[in-house]
Amino acid sequence: MAEKTVKPTEEKLKPKLFSVMKTYSKEQFVKDVIAGIIVAIIALPLSIALALASGVGPEQGLYTAIIAGFIVSFMGGSRVQIAGPTAAFATTVAGIVAAEGMDGLAISAIMAGIILIVMGFCRFGVLIKYIPGTITTGFTFGIAVTILLGQVKDFLGLTFKNKPIETIDKVKEIVNCIDTINWMALLIGVVSLAILIFWPKKLEKIPASLIAVIVCSAIVKLSGIKVNTIGDLYHISNALPKPAMPEVTFARVRALVPNAFTIAVLAAVESLLSCVVADGMVGSKHRSNMELVAQGAANIGSAFFGGIPATGAIARTAANVKNGGRTPISGMVHSVVLVIILVVLMPYASLIPMPTIAAILFVVAYNMSGWRNIRNTVKTAPKSDIAVLFVTLILTVVFDLVVAIGVGMVMAALLFMKRMADVTEAHAWVDVDDEDTDPDNILLKKIPQNTRVFEINGPMFFAASDKYKYVLSDKNIDVLCIRMRNVPAIDSTGVEALMRIVKRCDRHNVSVVFSHVNEQPMKAMTKAGFVEKVGRENFCDHIDTALLRAEAIENEIAAKRA
Numbered sequence: 001m002a003e004k005t006v007k008p009t010e011e012k013l014k015p016k017l018f019s020v021m022k023t024y025s026k027e028q029f030v031k032d033v034i035a036g037i038i039v040a041i042i043a044l045p046l047s048i049a050l051a052l053a054s055g056v057g058p059e060q061g062l063y064t065a066i067i068a069g070f071i072v073s074f075m076g077g078s079r080v081q082i083a084g085p086t087a088a089f090a091t092t093v094a095g096i097v098a099a100e101g102m103d104g105l106a107i108s109a110i111m112a113g114i115i116l117i118v119m120g121f122c123r124f125g126v127l128i129k130y131i132p133g134t135i136t137t138g139f140t141f142g143i144a145v146t147i148l149l150g151q152v153k154d155f156l157g158l159t160f161k162n163k164p165i166e167t168i169d170k171v172k173e174i175v176n177c178i179d180t181i182n183w184m185a186l187l188i189g190v191v192s193l194a195i196l197i198f199w200p201k202k203l204e205k206i207p208a209s210l211i212a213v214i215v216c217s218a219i220v221k222l223s224g225i226k227v228n229t230i231g232d233l234y235h236i237s238n239a240l241p242k243p244a245m246p247e248v249t250f251a252r253v254r255a256l257v258p259n260a261f262t263i264a265v266l267a268a269v270e271s272l273l274s275c276v277v278a279d280g281m282v283g284s285k286h287r288s289n290m291e292l293v294a295q296g297a298a299n300i301g302s303a304f305f306g307g308i309p310a311t312g313a314i315a316r317t318a319a320n321v322k323n324g325g326r327t328p329i330s331g332m333v334h335s336v337v338l339v340i341i342l343v344v345l346m347p348y349a350s351l352i353p354m355p356t357i358a359a360i361l362f363v364v365a366y367n368m369s370g371w372r373n374i375r376n377t378v379k380t381a382p383k384s385d386i387a388v389l390f391v392t393l394i395l396t397v398v399f400d401l402v403v404a405i406g407v408g409m410v411m412a413a414l415l416f417m418k419r420m421a422d423v424t425e426a427h428a429w430v431d432v433d434d435e436d437t438d439p440d441n442i443l444l445k446k447i448p449q450n451t452r453v454f455e456i457n458g459p460m461f462f463a464a465s466d467k468y469k470y471v472l473s474d475k476n477i478d479v480l481c482i483r484m485r486n487v488p489a490i491d492s493t494g495v496e497a498l499m500r501i502v503k504r505c506d507r508h509n510v511s512v513v514f515s516h517v518n519e520q521p522m523k524a525m526t527k528a529g530f531v532e533k534v535g536r537e538n539f540c541d542h543i544d545t546a547l548l549r550a551e552a553i554e555n556e557i558a559a560k561r562a
Helices: 016-023 026-053 058-075 087-121 125-130 133-156 167-176 183-198 208-223 250-282 288-304 314-322 328-351 354-369 371-380 383-398 401-423 462-468 492-507 519-527 530-534 543-561
Strands: 451-457 479-486 511-515
Touching (some): 016 058, 016 328, 026 058, 026 133, 026 208, 026 314, 026 328, 026 354, 058 288, 058 328, 087 133, 087 250, 087 288, 087 354, 125 250, 133 383, 133 492, 167 383, 183 208, 183 354, 208 328, 208 354, 250 288, 250 401, 371 383, 371 492, 383 401, 451 543, 492 519, 511 543, 519 530
Parallel strands (some): 451 479
């Protein structure tokens, strides 16, 4: 009997909002409103902090959260995605603003939005998987480092003699000006950090960042200590965002193309990663191409109304889900609440101490750094993956994302090709009369009743990682036998894909047996601790021994049931 190939249905280019409203209820509306209000309260201090880290005024952060947040919720491909300014953009935006001004940033964001819309309509959402996880991890950690270093000045209350833009220049300026430290600013920074770290989890619905802002603003105001506040350095406006068209010339557009591609790639990667995380939390499936179109429209809208580039915010999306948000209505409520906050409370933002903003961004940088992923990669991944990760990380800090992603992709491709060349072999085929020349054809084997055999052909690497999610299509079995005789090589993403399959099998009480794992995959799986997790007894050298092992497991299960 021929094996059927299950193909996923083609993804609709339709906003998720229009799909979920068919079964919308009053009860869910109440939950969405509550979740939207809570997410708006969380987004308030973060939007201001990220705007300042991006080199723009505090109101620009709220403009972004309001405009981009509403558009992504209305048009997006996810049920629960919350969009707005994120830490991933901070250093890139700051560099563009310093070199090209707000007009240059607006033009870059508009071009990035157009690129994202084209990507969505061309159904490029699936192509994001071709960016290896090591590159994403590397530049994410690099961005976290640049954010942290960029906030040392305000945390310590230093007085800079120059206005450095590049991260390395900021480090030099910190060292040169360390004698100008303001001990009162450091005290406020430490108090803010303590609140952010030790705020009780029982009260997590009240964001620690908001408490830090209120407490430290009150301390500075009432004590009269000399610490820079937002009002000392920036003009605060509570005016609603107004449309403004930047001055566009062909020469300027051509010069800003690299910045536009950087914003587009970063927005696509960050947003789709956030969608994947959200899918796991709510048991849904996002529409990646529609999400790209929405992100494009959001960045164009944000730029026209004086905002900065936006993308899906993983932390705010997770908070939305945890507080009951299950439809795009919660994201739209979040934007409406931020409009009210902008008009009513924005003047009070002038009281927020700069060391408190720095402390908030320290925590943001720590949370986004993904240092645990780096630690695990160093311990378990092949040396080539580790090299790509650290090259991307270092180039992000020393240069910028354009250089880091470009070099990282080329390096990953070259190392992958070398890996494939190392395991490639040539075989001579013998012409025989028998119609089936393979004595190990699974159709000639006797498979135990409650066992299913799945054969993987070809290398398991980052671009093919999503092809294995349909392995456990039948959950009413006892044993899944995975045959890997035609898998010449595997990378860390491939091992992670197998790990997800095993975890899924564990949840359904299905045992996993591997057959004929080749030398390179076996080494990678052993180094990652995968072999120990599955059990060495479940790795068989041939399909015959694997089927005998499966039969033994079935007999054990039958005996227990009896």
